[in-house]
Amino acid sequence: MTQQPAWRGPALAAAFPLLALVAWHFATSGRAYSLIPPPWEVWLELRDLAVGGIYDDAFSETLGTHALASMSRAYGGFGLAALVALPLGMLIGRVEIIRAMLDPTLQLLRPVPVTAWLPLAMIVFGLGPRSAFFLVFLGAFYPILINTIFGVRSVEPRLFEAAAMLGVSPSATFAKVVLPASLPSIFTGLRLGLGLSWVVIVVGEMTGVQTGLGAIIMEARQLSRTDIVICGMAVIGVLGFASDKLIMLFGQWLLRWSPQHG
Amino acid sequence: MVEPILDVKNVTKRFAFNNETVTALANANLTIQKGEFVCLIGPSGCGKSTLLRMVAGFETASEGELLMWTKPVQGPGPDRGMVFQDYGLFPWLTVTKNIGFGPAARGRPAKEVKETARRFVEMVGLTRFADAFPHQLSGGMKQRVAIARVLANEAEVVLMDEPFGALDAMTRERLQAELLEIWEAQKLTVLFVTHAIEEAIVLADRVVVMSPGPGRIVADERIDIPRPRDPTSPEFNELRRRLSGLLAGHH
Ligand SMILES: Nc1ncnc2c1ncn2[C@@H]1O[C@H](COP(=O)(O)OP(=O)(O)OP(=O)(O)O)[C@@H](O)[C@H]1O
Ligand SMILES: [Mg+2]
Numbered sequence: 001m002t003q004q005p006a007w008r009g010p011a012l013a014a015a016f017p018l019l020a021l022v023a024w025h026f027a028t029s030g031r032a033y034s035l036i037p038p039p040w041e042v043w044l045e046l047r048d049l050a051v052g053g054i055y056d057d058a059f060s061e062t063l064g065t066h067a068l069a070s071m072s073r074a075y076g077g078f079g080l081a082a083l084v085a086l087p088l089g090m091l092i093g094r095v096e097i098i099r100a101m102l103d104p105t106l107q108l109l110r111p112v113p114v115t116a117w118l119p120l121a122m123i124v125f126g127l128g129p130r131s132a133f134f135l136v137f138l139g140a141f142y143p144i145l146i147n148t149i150f151g152v153r154s155v156e157p158r159l160f161e162a163a164a165m166l167g168v169s170p171s172a173t174f175a176k177v178v179l180p181a182s183l184p185s186i187f188t189g190l191r192l193g194l195g196l197s198w199v200v201i202v203v204g205e206m207t208g209v210q211t212g213l214g215a216i217i218m219e220a221r222q223l224s225r226t227d228i229v230i231c232g233m234a235v236i237g238v239l240g241f242a243s244d245k246l247i248m249l250f251g252q253w254l255l256r257w258s259p260q261h262g
Numbered sequence: 263m264v265e266p267i268l269d270v271k272n273v274t275k276r277f278a279f280n281n282e283t284v285t286a287l288a289n290a291n292l293t294i295q296k297g298e299f300v301c302l303i304g305p306s307g308c309g310k311s312t313l314l315r316m317v318a319g320f321e322t323a324s325e326g327e328l329l330m331w332t333k334p335v336q337g338p339g340p341d342r343g344m345v346f347q348d349y350g351l352f353p354w355l356t357v358t359k360n361i362g363f364g365p366a367a368r369g370r371p372a373k374e375v376k377e378t379a380r381r382f383v384e385m386v387g388l389t390r391f392a393d394a395f396p397h398q399l400s401g402g403m404k405q406r407v408a409i410a411r412v413l414a415n416e417a418e419v420v421l422m423d424e425p426f427g428a429l430d431a432m433t434r435e436r437l438q439a440e441l442l443e444i445w446e447a448q449k450l451t452v453l454f455v456t457h458a459i460e461e462a463i464v465l466a467d468r469v470v471v472m473s474p475g476p477g478r479i480v481a482d483e484r485i486d487i488p489r490p491r492d493p494t495s496p497e498f499n500e501l502r503r504r505l506s507g508l509l510a511g512h513h
C-alpha cells in the first residue's frame with residue numbers, strides 16, 4: 001500500500017462543504033428576493049450574534065447567553081441521567097430480584113419517544129426550562145441504562161473464574177472484574193446519551209423557553225430572520241460535534257486497553 | 263508414607279443436561295505428591311477438564327471427595343492456580359498489573375506487589391512488554407503472563423488445561439522447556455491436561471490415561487526417562503507406542 005499524504009484526509013473532508021458553500025453562494029447572491037440569505041450575510045449575522053457591533057439589534061451579543069443556557073441544561077440533564085442510570089443499570093444487571101421488579105416496567109416505557117413526553121412534562125413542570133431539562137434527562141437515561149445493563153451482564157464468565165482462583169473475594173468481584181469489564185459498554189451508553197441530550201435540548205427549548213439555542217431559532221423564525229435560524233443551526237452543529245469529540249477523546253484514554261477503542 | 267498434596271477419592275461427577283444425566287467422570291482415584299508433574303491425557307469428552315475444574319474448585323463432586331493437604335477443596339483459591347487454554351487475562355490490565363493482580367487482590371502492600379510483579383515479569387521474559395495490554399501480545403506471550411500470574415500468587419499447585427493447545431509447534435516447544443525449568447526451580451506441583459501424547463511424555467513424571475463413556479481413569483504410567491527427553495530416542499518411542507495403545511483401548 002502506498003503512503004497517503006497527511007493533508008489528504010482533511011482536504012477531502014473539506015472539499016464537500018466548500019462546494020456546498022459555493023453552490024449556496026451562487027444560488028442566493030444578487031437575487032432581489034431569496035428565501036435563504038447568502039452565506040456572507042449569515043456570516044455577518046453570526047459575528048453580530050456573537051460579539052455585536054454590526055446591526056446592534058435585540059439579538060446582538062446574545063449568542064453566548066443562549067449557548068451557555070443550552071449547554072448547562074444539556075450537560076445538567078445528562079449528568080443527572082448518568083447519576084441515576086449508572087447505579088440503577090448495575091443493580092438491574094447484577095441483582096436478580098431488582099431486575100425482575102424493574103426491568104419489565106422500564107422496557108414497557110422505553111418505546112414512548114422522548115418527544116411524546118413533552119406535553120406531559122409541560123403540564124407537570126410548566127412551560128419553561130424545567131420541562132426541557134426533564135426531557136434531556138429522559139433522553140439520556142435510556143441509552144445509559146440499557147448499555148450499563150448489557151455491560152455488567154455480558155462479562156466473560158472466564159474472568160470470574162480467573163479472579164476467583166487468584167483470590168478475589170465474592171464481594172470484591174464487582175469492583176475488580178464487573179466494573180472494568182463493562183466499561184466499554186458503559187462508555188457507549190454515555191456517548192449515545194450525550195448525543196441525545198443535545199438533540200433533545202433543542203427540541204425542549206422550542207416551546208415556552210426564553211433562552212437557549214432552540215428558543216432563539218424559534219423566535220427568529222417568527223420574525224422571519226432566516227439568517228439567525230441558520231446561525232443557530234450552525235452553532236448547535238459545531239457544539240454538538242465538539243462535545244462528541246471531547247467524550248471520544250476521554251473514551252480513547254479510558255479504554256486504551258481495548259482493541260476496539262484504544 | 264508422606265501426605266499427598268492432592269488426593270482425589272472415588273470422585274464421580276454428573277451433569278444434568280436436557281433432562282438427562284451425563285456422567286462426566288466415574289469413580290476417579292488419583293493421588294499426587296508435592297513436586298510431581300502429572301499429565302492427564304485422553305480423547306475428547308473423557309472428563310479431563312471436569313476433573314481439573316473440580317480440583318480448582320469451580321465444580322463440586324457429585325460423589326467422593328477431593329482433598330488438598332488432607333483438607334476438602336472448598337471453592338477456588340489462590341493455592342491452586344489455573345492456566346486456561348484461552349488465557350483468561352484481564353484485558354484492561356497491563357502485563358505487570360495482570361501478574362500483580364493476585365497479590366494485590368489479596369491485600370499485599372503496594373510496594374511488595376510491584377516488586378513481585380516485576381520479578382515474575384522478568385522470569386517469563388516479558389520485561390520489554392511490561393506495560394503492554396493483553397491484546398498487544400502474541401498467544402505465547404499471553405500464556406506466559408497467565409503462568410506468571412499464578413506463580414506470582416504463590417500457587418502451590420498449578421492446574422493447566424491444554425495451555426499450549428492454541429500455539430504453534432515452535433512456541434509450544436519453547437514454552438514446554440520454560441515450564442519445566444520453572445517447575446524445577448519453584449518446586450511446583452503441576453496437573454497438566456493435554457491431547458498430545460508427545461507433550462505428555464516430554465513433560466510428565468506420570469501420565470494418567472483417561473477414557474470416555476463414562477469418563478474414567480484407565481492407566482497411570484510413571485516416566486523415568488531423564489530430562490530433557492529426546493522424542494527420537496527408542497525409550498520415548500516405546501512409551502509413545504504403549505500410551506497410544508492405552509488410548510485406543512486395547513490394553
Ligand atoms: N457444564 C456442563 N454441563 C453439562 N455437561 C457437561 C458440562 N461440562 C462437561 N460436560 C460433559 O462432561 C463430559 C466431559 O467433559 P470434559 O469437558 O471434562 O471433557 P474433556 O476431556 O476435557 O474434553 P476435551 O478434550 O474435548 O476438552 C462431556 O460429555 C461433556 O459434555
Ligand atoms: Mg477439556
